[in-house]
Amino acid sequence: MSTETVTASMASTSRNKKREKNFVKTWKRLIKNKMAVVGLVIIALQLIMTVAAPLIADYDPSKQNLAMSELPPGTEGHWMGTDNYGRDIWSRLVYGARISLFVGLGAVSLGLIGGVVLGLLSGYYRRLDGIIMRFVDLLFAFPGILLAMLIIAILGTSLVNVVIAISIWSIPTCARIVRGSVLSVKKQEYILAMKSLGASDWRILFKHILPNCIAPIIVFATMRMATAILSTASLSFLGLGAQPPTPEWGAMIAAGQDFMWSSPHMIIIPGIAIMLVVFAFNVVGDALRDALDPGMNLDK
Amino acid sequence: MIESILSVNNMVTAFKTSDGLLPAVRGASFSVKKGETLCIVGESGCGKSITALSIMGLLPSNGKVTEGSVMFENKDLLTLKKEDMRSLRGNEISMIFQEPMTALNPVFTVGYQIREPLMIHHRLSKREAHQKGIELLKRVGIPSPASRMNQYPHELSGGMRQRVMIAIALSCNPKLLVADEPTTALDVTIQAQIIDLLNDLKRDFEMSLIMITHDMGVVAEIADRVIVMYAGEIIENGTVSEIFNSPQHPYTRGLLSSVPNVDDPDFHLNPIAGSLPLLNEKISGCRFHPRCPHAMEKCKAVSPVTFEATPTHSARCWLMEDEEVRQHGGQRAGTL
Numbered sequence: 270m271s272t273e274t275v276t277a278s279m280a281s282t283s284r285n286k287k288r289e290k291n292f293v294k295t296w297k298r299l300i301k302n303k304m305a306v307v308g309l310v311i312i313a314l315q316l317i318m319t320v321a322a323p324l325i326a327d328y329d330p331s332k333q334n335l336a337m338s339e340l341p342p343g344t345e346g347h348w349m350g351t352d353n354y355g356r357d358i359w360s361r362l363v364y365g366a367r368i369s370l371f372v373g374l375g376a377v378s379l380g381l382i383g384g385v386v387l388g389l390l391s392g393y394y395r396r397l398d399g400i401i402m403r404f405v406d407l408l409f410a411f412p413g414i415l416l417a418m419l420i421i422a423i424l425g426t427s428l429v430n431v432v433i434a435i436s437i438w439s440i441p442t443c444a445r446i447v448r449g450s451v452l453s454v455k456k457q458e459y460i461l462a463m464k465s466l467g468a469s470d471w472r473i474l475f476k477h478i479l480p481n482c483i484a485p486i487i488v489f490a491t492m493r494m495a496t497a498i499l500s501t502a503s504l505s506f507l508g509l510g511a512q513p514p515t516p517e518w519g520a521m522i523a524a525g526q527d528f529m530w531s532s533p534h535m536i537i538i539p540g541i542a543i544m545l546v547v548f549a550f551n552v553v554g555d556a557l558r559d560a561l562d563p564g565m566n567l568d569k
Numbered sequence: 570m571i572e573s574i575l576s577v578n579n580m581v582t583a584f585k586t587s588d589g590l591l592p593a594v595r596g597a598s599f600s601v602k603k604g605e606t607l608c609i610v611g612e613s614g615c616g617k618s619i620t621a622l623s624i625m626g627l628l629p630s631n632g633k634v635t636e637g638s639v640m641f642e643n644k645d646l647l648t649l650k651k652e653d654m655r656s657l658r659g660n661e662i663s664m665i666f667q668e669p670m671t672a673l674n675p676v677f678t679v680g681y682q683i684r685e686p687l688m689i690h691h692r693l694s695k696r697e698a699h700q701k702g703i704e705l706l707k708r709v710g711i712p713s714p715a716s717r718m719n720q721y722p723h724e725l726s727g728g729m730r731q732r733v734m735i736a737i738a739l740s741c742n743p744k745l746l747v748a749d750e751p752t753t754a755l756d757v758t759i760q761a762q763i764i765d766l767l768n769d770l771k772r773d774f775e776m777s778l779i780m781i782t783h784d785m786g787v788v789a790e791i792a793d794r795v796i797v798m799y800a801g802e803i804i805e806n807g808t809v810s811e812i813f814n815s816p817q818h819p820y821t822r823g824l825l826s827s828v829p830n831v832d833d834p835d836f837h838l839n840p841i842a843g844s845l846p847l848l849n850e851k852i853s854g855c856r857f858h859p860r861c862p863h864a865m866e867k868c869k870a871v872s873p874v875t876f877e878a879t880p881t882h883s884a885r886c887w888l889m890e891d892e893e894v895r896q897h898g899g900q901r902a903g904t905l
Contacts, residue, residue: 395630458671464627465666466659466686466737480676 298560305556311549318366326360331514339532350534352525358538361516365539368517369498369546372432376497377490379436384443385486389474391444392451401444408441417500421509428501428517431510435497446489450482457481484561488554495550502543518543574777575624575745576600580637582616582623584848591848593619595801596637601745606771606778608788608809610824611798614845617781620798621747624779625664626654641745660690663738667750669730673722679706680718683737690741705736708773710766728759735766739774746771747779752787764790785828789813794881797821800846800856807882817876817884819861855887863888 299305318325327346334355342350342358349359391401408416420434454460455478463473502519504510511517513524518539525535582594594616601607609617622628624639626646639646641662646654658664666672674682683705684698693701699718706714709732722730731751738746748767752760768791771778780791788795788809795812797805797820805818816822823841830836843860846852852859858868867887876889 458666458668459674461627462664462666462672462734462737463674463685464658465625465664467655467657467689468659468685469655472689477674477677481674 295560299556302552302556302559304552308549308552308556311545312553315366315370315546315549318363319370322363322367326357326363328357328360330356330361330364330516332356339528339535341532342534342538349538350532352521352535353528353532356514356516358521358534361521362518362538362542364516365518365521365542366546368428368511368515369501369543372428372435372501373494373497373550375432376435376501377439377493379432380439380443380493380497381486381490383436383440385447385479387440387444388447389451389479392448393455393470393474393478398448402448405441405444408437413438414500414503417504418507418509421504426509426512428511428515431501431504434504435500438500439493439497443486443489443493446485447482450485451478454478454481487561488558491550491554491557495547495554498550499543499547573600573602574642575779576640577620577624578638578640580620580623580639581635582619582628582632583635584629585631585633586849588849590635592635593632593801593848594623597798597801597803598637599796599803599806601777601779603744603777604771604775606768606780606791606793608780608782608792608795609798610782610785610788610795612783612824612845615798616801617783617798618749621664621749621779621781625658625662625747627658627664656690659686659738659743660741661743662745662747663741663743664747664749665731665734665738665751668754669727669734670754672734673730675722678719678721679725679733683718683733683740686737686740701740702736705740706733709733709736709739709770710762711736727755728762731755731759731763732766735763735770739770742774743776745777745779747781749781750783751780752782752784760787761790767791785825797824800852801848802856802885804857804886805882805884807878807884811879811882815878815882817878817882817889818857818886819863819888820857821884855885 300309334351336355337347337351338353338355340347340351340355342348344350347357347359349357349362351357352361387401387405391398391405411419416438417431417434420437421430424430424433460473460477463477468477501510501517502522505517505519506523508523511520513520521539522536522543525532525539529536577600578598580594580597581592583590583592597616597620599607609620611617619628619632622632623634624646626649628634634647637647641657646657649657673679680699680702683702684693684695687693687698687701688695691698702718703714706717711717711729711732717725717729717733722733725733731754735751746767751767752763755763764787767778767780770776778791780787782788792809794806794808796803797812797818799820805812805816805821807817812821813825816825820841823839826839827841829838841860846856846859854870855861855864855868855873858864861868865887871887873885873887875883875885877883878889
């Protein structure tokens, strides 16, 4: 009995090691890519800003101080300068990082839930395939930003509605990617073997097919973060998303455009922030695709 | 008389294609007795696997059993409700597949996959299922089963994976195991081990076995009874000694003379001329007559009925109608 316990516990540590090993392998492949490292550093910085915003920011992001308006970067106490209302741009940038990350995560996860479920169903059940894919085609027929604007026009302007709009816009692409993977995975013999063991359709779909489709989903989610952040900024810039005085990056650019000649830092700084973050998620997504490529997954 | 556990009566399986409904199995009838091993032989594409999948109810979505019945312990599997069929599969009827490389899910450990049917059908707890899984792995001859439970399929060799497949299929003590070419993808020494294992397990678990193969050597090793399929039809059905010692159908004789014999230096491989007809090919009379060396006028016109050589041995061939030709056939077979 005691030997059995010992073997069992040994086995469980070896399993943990195994999982760790797979993760480490992917991680090692990922950080071999220099661009991915740059991207990861940028994402890490955004994460730090998100978590520690109240500690890093020197001022309340929406506190006005008209005596200190339009200070250029490098001014004492306001190293990134202030905007036309005298609000500290660094503080607004830090809180804006929070918003962009939350909106990105929210939109992508909602979009993933919808897209994965639709993709799984349409890939697995031939009867549903036609209906779901035609619905997806319908969503594809609208240009993305137009679809988002339409949804916001219906729901009203707010950040939450931006999240909903962007997530709906992510659904069709995600559904198609998942459907494609399901179509190839469901033909595998182990799925037939699972059926021959009497597993239910739901069990096969969610426990056996979904884990085999996870690599493209991770890549899609990472790349989609970039799109979602960019779209949030665009919609806020157009006045459809975050409303003043919310320190959203796109809204900051919109507010700054009237002062772009007198205080160009008001649009350049949030612009660079958006650019860096979008760039970071894109390169990391790219590198993840290479690192998770099953063709390269053989032991090297 | 031992009762039969499975009897298939006049089963027709057809596929919906752009050319219309094409029958892949044309009226198969056979039965499997308790504890018996039935081998289904025939060349690739003759409907062996489709027969097995029809029994399991796992046909691809464009396939359907259009006629006949499949009785398993007095239940017609074809009219069974989906849920009832599911609780039967893996529990009372199990299946193992040709490719051990692809028949295990690559993202889960062996343990996970062996626990699953136990947890689905016998509602064991994870810990109980784990213990049972270790016992099963030990039973199918896997060394250090406890640590194997935590390995992924890619860490095991082909023979090892086939053993794992067998362990999973046997986990719920099925009464019938359907093995679809379980040894084809393995090398010869491993083949022999797997066949011995299947023979042992069949005895221990007191189950019946349907073995699908095109390897006559495997048939000789394991079969009690053999059915020979050609182009979707069962053309000969007999005990293993009858099939090997006095094959009646020219196709069966052809199959047997296509097996190399290294002991006899004068032996020449004698392949059957031509190839299997396509599913949509219309052939009048006997479906084998274009390739049959003994084809008569009658064969081209009328599909042969089943003739019995002995109570356990039957074949569908007009040659058997004529006693004299049958004698001649018997002599020829004797020289093989």
